[in-house]
Amino acid sequence: MSDIFNNELFEAFAAASDNVYIYVCEMKTDISRWSKASVEYFGLEGEYLKNAANVWAEHIHPDDLSIYTEDIDAVFAGTKRSHDCQYRARNALGEYVWVECKGSVIRDAEGNPKIFAGLMTRIDGQSKYDSLTGLLTTLELHHFDFSAQSGIALLIGMDGFRKVVSNYGYNVGDELLIEFSRRVKDLCASGWKLFRFSGDEFLLLAFHAQEQQIVDFYRKVCHEIDAIELKNGKKIGISASAGGVLFPKDADSREELINKLEHSLEYAKNSKRGDLVFFSEEIAKKHERGLALREDLKQCIKNNFQGFELYFQPFVSPGTDIIAGCECLLRWKGEQIQDSYPMEFIKVLEDYGGIQEVGYWVMEQSMKQQVAWRSTYGELKVSFNVSYQQFMDDTFEERLVSYAEQYGVNPSYIIIELTESCQVDNPGELSALFDRLRSRGFRIALDDFGTAYASLEMLKCLHVDYIKVEHSFVRELSEPGHDIDYVIIDNLLEMCKRLGYDSIVEGVENRKVADIVGKMDATLLQGYYYSRPVCREEFEKLLDSGRNE
Ligand code: C2E
Numbered sequence: 001m002s003d004i005f006n007n008e009l010f011e012a013f014a015a016a017s018d019n020v021y022i023y024v025c026e027m028k029t030d031i032s033r034w035s036k037a038s039v040e041y042f043g044l045e046g047e048y049l050k051n052a053a054n055v056w057a058e059h060i061h062p063d064d065l066s067i068y069t070e071d072i073d074a075v076f077a078g079t080k081r082s083h084d085c086q087y088r089a090r091n092a093l094g095e096y097v098w099v100e101c102k103g104s105v106i107r108d109a110e111g112n113p114k115i116f117a118g119l120m121t122r123i124d125g126q127s128k129y130d131s132l133t134g135l136l137t138t139l140e141l142h143h144f145d146f147s148a149q150s151g152i153a154l155l156i157g158m159d160g161f162r163k164v165v166s167n168y169g170y171n172v173g174d175e176l177l178i179e180f181s182r183r184v185k186d187l188c189a190s191g192w193k194l195f196r197f198s199g200d201e202f203l204l205l206a207f208h209a210q211e212q213q214i215v216d217f218y219r220k221v222c223h224e225i226d227a228i229e230l231k232n233g234k235k236i237g238i239s240a241s242a243g244g245v246l247f248p249k250d251a252d253s254r255e256e257l258i259n260k261l262e263h264s265l266e267y268a269k270n271s272k273r274g275d276l277v278f279f280s281e282e283i284a285k286k287h288e289r290g291l292a293l294r295e296d297l298k299q300c301i302k303n304n305f306q307g308f309e310l311y312f313q314p315f316v317s318p319g320t321d322i323i324a325g326c327e328c329l330l331r332w333k334g335e336q337i338q339d340s341y342p343m344e345f346i347k348v349l350e351d352y353g354g355i356q357e358v359g360y361w362v363m364e365q366s367m368k369q370q371v372a373w374r375s376t377y378g379e380l381k382v383s384f385n386v387s388y389q390q391f392m393d394d395t396f397e398e399r400l401v402s403y404a405e406q407y408g409v410n411p412s413y414i415i416i417e418l419t420e421s422c423q424v425d426n427p428g429e430l431s432a433l434f435d436r437l438r439s440r441g442f443r444i445a446l447d448d449f450g451t452a453y454a455s456l457e458m459l460k461c462l463h464v465d466y467i468k469v470e471h472s473f474v475r476e477l478s479e480p481g482h483d484i485d486y487v488i489i490d491n492l493l494e495m496c497k498r499l500g501y502d503s504i505v506e507g508v509e510n511r512k513v514a515d516i517v518g519k520m521d522a523t524l525l526q527g528y529y530y531s532r533p534v535c536r537e538e539f540e541k542l543l544d545s546g547r548n549e
């Protein structure tokens with residue numbers, strides 16, 4: 001029997017309370033141990049259970065099962081830090097009681113789940129009101145019969161709340177939640193009900209409301225939260241996204257309503273951040289496609305990354321048009337889905353946590369490729385894309401260094417591009433990592449420079465080697481009326497030079513643009529004019545033709 005089950009701590013915790021139920025699961029064997037109190041109260045077979053997730057799922061109220069499984073899936077996928085949800089569970093008497101279930105995963109050095117441990121608390125009758133905001137909790141939702149009354153439900157989620165907490169701390173986060181909920185509540189018409197849904201999400205039931213009334217209400221909410229003054233005098237502006245569902249027209253049960261609200265909010269956050277989006281067939285289809293993509297991607301990853309491929313887009317030196325290297329861009333064709341473009345499938349990978357595994361595959365393939373080209377084409381600068389989430393993985397540095405050693409790569413030819421720097425919510429930690437990677441010789445690039453609003457801020461706290469100028473400034477440079485783009489790029493490049501950074505200008509689509517940027521002070525150029533991203537064989541033909549000139 002494994003040590004994790006036999007320690008005194010477990011015994012001590014298990015004995016400490018009779019309405020808190022603790023469990024610990026060893027993931028490798030899928031054997032879990034439950035405290036005596038939980039065995040007795042829930043009528044479990046014994047203290048040790050094999051395949052507890054399925055055994056426990058049998059105890060959960062069918063209407064609440066998806067709340068539990070979705071939360072657990074997100075925790076194991078690494079997209080949610082800890083398991084934390086409320087649902088009804090059947091006890092030994094066959095009654096359903098409300099429990100709050102919390103747990104967390106401990107991972108091994110490879111990032112695989114090793115131990116899952118947590119506790120359940122009975123919350124019957126305890127949490128009608130949320131202790132922080134004083135709003136109703138969602139436990140109260142089961143009093144409503146959504147088939148018998150009409151209205152509109154809104155799920156409102158604050159944008160960037162996590163970033164506020166990491167910048168200013170939990171106290172400021174709490175203050176913001178209280179103030180946010182107060183302002184939203186003040187705007188509600190009489191008879192409407194506002195609930196704290198979870199973390200930074202709020203659920204509104206607007207009985208008898210019309211769509212236009214809700215649109216007006218939402219506009220006022222956005223205006224109200226645009227500048228919230230905190231106790232310390234600091235003003236924080238926050239935006240919110242929202243999903244709306246008409247009941248009973250689009251949902252006539254609590255479960256359906258919550259599902260559709262969550263899908264609509266997810267859609268708003270991804271595609272119309274800061275806006276209100278009502279549930280539609282398009283959203284339902286998008287959600288379905290997201291699930292199908294996720295399944296297909298998981299299957300391909302399991303089959304040794306079958307269907308994944310790297311494409312390469314050249315970096316050329318201005319003036320000479322000589323290929324100095326390339327950016328590695330991911331492509332994928334699934335078993336079922338063959339037409340997914342990178343922005344779509346990478347988002348799905350990021351949402352469920354699969355980007356970590358695929359990202360390491362990209363890292364390994366890019367480095368292997370750099371070395372494979374060395375004898376024929378010399379040292380090429382090879383870049384690959386890494387999101388903030390990937391950088392923050394505990395094993396990132398170790399894997400990078402070990403692949404470099406394994407394949408014999410000279411790190412100074414590897415450029416790691418940080419995509420979507422606006423998502424960085426702990427620049428301090430990232431900056432320390434960048435410094436360590438750079439001291440080992442790796443090169444770092446800040447991608448899409450100029451679009452993400454935080455770019456300039458990022459430049460202040462991160463030391464990098466390259467700035468990649470976003471293609472939206474560059475593409476139409478030669479068209480009339482784009483003088484402003486010229487001024488922006490010219491000044492960005494001047495700034496790079498003065499700060500000692502190299503630069504890569506993306507989006508060079510035609511000869512005219514190539515001529516214009518060629519006269520500026522860029523280190524490297526990239527774009528369809530030189531080549532679209534192409535497969536390895538095609539890229540090698542480009543390299544060959546360059547050599548023969
Ligand atoms: P990105 O890093 O900004 O990549 C450049 C994108 O611009 C590529 O799209 C490329 O095809 C496109 N592009 C290149 N030259 C031109 C041009 O002259 N004009 C125009 N209009 N577009 C041009 P792609 O390959 O669809 O990749 C989209 C995004 O997907 C990438 O944007 C990157 O953020 C992400 N991505 C691709 N591969 C990976 C990967 O391995 N890991 C991660 N995390 N993200 C990746």
Ligand code: CA
Binds near residue numbers: 327385417419447
């Ligand atoms: Ca890139």
